[in-house]
Amino acid sequence: MSIEILTLLFFGSLLFFLILGLPLAFVLGGVSVVFLYFTWGFDSFYMVASQIWGTMGSFTLVAIPLFVFMAMILERTGVANDLYRMMYMWWGGVRGGLAIGTLFICAIFAAMCGISGAAVVAMGTIALPSMLERGYDKNMALGCINTGGGWGILIPPSILMILYALITGVSVGQMFAAGVLPGILLMVLTIAYIIIRCYFQPHLAPALPIEERASWPEKFRALRAVILPILIVVMVLGSIIGGLTTPTEAAAVGVLGSLISALVYRKFSWALINDAAIRTFKLTGMIMWILFAAHAFSAAYQSMGAQQLIEGFVQMIPGGPWGIILSMMLITFLLAMVLDPVGIMLITLPVFMPIVESLGFDPIWFGILFVINMEIGYMTPPFGFNLFYLKGVVPPSITMKDIYMSIIPFVIVEIIGLALIMIFPQIATYLPELFF
């Protein structure tokens, strides 16, 4: 059977069983096993177990439960709530102020952490209830957390960039430097979108009525709420930049910070820690089982000849160098809807990179475009880790459909950012050229 037909059947059955409501991890795993049986035989199921074993041994993933644990403790101690109360006092007069504040916190998270997801969980736990309580529109709140949560792989440090550098042979330092301005650009664009949208539709993110706004003394008193969060950020970022810890170890420093906060707030108790640990376990385990199956799924797809399919596609592309770049973006965008980023990188980059370089494009610049595409992939349905993280923490009243719908404008904003970086490559290449 040709790889084209296999691809249709493979992803067709994925979508079919997803729609029928079987949890994602089991759809990915089950469909992989069935297709492996027909394309490679019974013995190849060993690959599924082996992929799971490999994923269990991935040290950088340890940051996930730790950052989630930190967020859960912060939420239960009331630190998070105070932070949002403070933000509302100061930003209450601005429509969409809390959403903008949330995006800032996401950017800080992104600088602390090399993976996506931690920020989604933290903000889904902390920011979402705060925004909903204050009358924010569901889609606005969900969408901004989804999009901000993805910046972790664009703003350095970034595990995905290191992987890109490993596969393509570009410099890690240059990739990191290249991610900074595009990260800021996306933040500015997203904030601009929120301000403009809320200017015309104030009900989406209402400002505090003037008579309810806090007085200046109240505002300054509320500032105390930022001391502990800032302390945690300084501890985590400081330990990475100061050469004290690797980004993964820094997650443990974050937990330490949250425990200190719990003591300061006099909320520390074994019941609180136990509760935070249980919630962390459920969330991390849910993501890990998806990851287990997703790795098996992309390995199965690769064994069927995914790379030959991409090679075939690329040869058919008309339209000169820019036509090729745009088609590559489209291919990664589509793949990112249904596959995990690591799998996409392994399938596409070996085919793309020689072409990109032979056309005279800067591989660093292409890498940034690629990473932004992966970031978009984190929030495009049906398969996107940010979506699943968020689903794991939201109240039951919010459905997967709500989460799917919420991302549409934010994906468009990211695509605009992507287009700007394509048109003005300097946004990505300026800093690396300055520093290296």
Place this chain on the structure above:
Amino acid sequence: MHALTAFMNGVTRLNNFIGRWVAWLVAVMFVLLLLEVGFRYLLNAPTVWTNELTQMLFGVYAILSGGYILAHRGHVNVDLLYSHFGRRTQAGLDIVTSIVFFIFTLALLYFGIDMAQESIGNLETTYSAWNPPIWPIKATIPLGAGLLVLQGLVKLLQDIAIAFNLSYYNPDAGQSAGDPL
């Protein structure tokens, strides 16, 4: 019917028991990583074992979570269409799709046992500088898969009861479900 109910409750209790303890591994990982930072930075004496032990515990933590999370309905699904159906239709659909669930989990169980047996047979170690035995960690793959298969059976029995209005399981009594995630 009594035996069925007892089986279902037993499995769920087992997964709950294991889950509540395994959840605490996050605290252990936290302590280990901080220890390593302390050893390396304050004493200039990084250990050979903390990071590796953390990684091993993380693997156990992740693989043993499957059954517990299923008991608490914590595995994320896409509810676009699904949420519009009534409870009996949902149960019926779940019975059908459970084939895919069992294909995956049983394949994992079978090859997990295979993998673990080989590892236990060699008393496999990691051959790192620390070189601890790795076979107990590999053995958690079939254990985790087994717990998931068992909880999947419970879920299947529940769905059959709901779909066909059988008396051995009463979904409203909450006897086998945990608190929602």
Place this chain on the structure above:
Amino acid sequence: PAVAQESFTWKVQSHWPGSSSSYEDSLVRLKNILEERTDGRLKLTLYESGALFKPQETFNAVSRGILEMGTISPAYAQDKISLAGIASGLPFAFRNVWEAAYFHQNLGFEQMLRDEAAEHGVYWATDKVYPTEMVVKNPINSWEDFTRLKIRSSGTLQKFLTEAGAAASYIPGGELYTALDSGVVDGAHWGAAQGASSMGLYEVAKYHVQPGLNIAGTDAIIVSQKALDKLPEDMQLIVKQALDEQFWVRTNEYLYKERITLAKAIAEDGVQINTLPDDVQERLVKTAQSMWDEEGKRSENAQKALDMLKSYLTDLGYL
């Protein structure tokens, strides 16, 4: 003649990422040569590191016949191959690459490896022998400089560096650059010059330490015996001969590329070669030799290989 026309496609799982020079120079080279010499009857489909199986799992997959071919580091097969520890390099044993090559091919170590692998249904062929060398942020000019070091290491060398008195810790490849950059560690080894260059380590660590920590057959090509047996005899011969040739071609070519890469790093990144002072080298050799005996305890075979190695090194005047 009907059988001779039958064609075969092998899945080949690499342990090198695509950007590693060895992916192109070793694997793609082998693929082209085999396709050419068999008139296209044997095709290889190459998979980058981790695509189907993680490096640590590739030996098992080849042994079970799920994969027809793969590449590994001997260290990944230590639970099966008792000689793997010696194959992946005893610290400070050989001083020149040709010595290691002679040990493998002329003294029979390669055949010993092949015999052990055969017990697991695997045909073993060392891809090349080459040195493993460190890069550090600050030069090592004294024993104190060495013991102050925090080094990213792994496996036997981590144990060696720790016993020698440095602080060696394991950091996964994905975090190595960041860790070296921020100073979590002050040194690391990732292959030698080409490895360090591919990981971008010269951007953040400017001293390339020589001599190497070891010289060894750190890359191996493994073929499933089951898959090999399915080929007609002429093709089996082609595969085996191509693998034998590969060792010499790659060992020599790799040395050449090491020098080119290092020269480029010196010219473009301002890298300097840091030759370890004699007293540091002597103390390292002493620690190393006390560790070798551990490897001999793995099995009778390992003891035999170790004895052979020691008498060889004595002949060379090193012991």
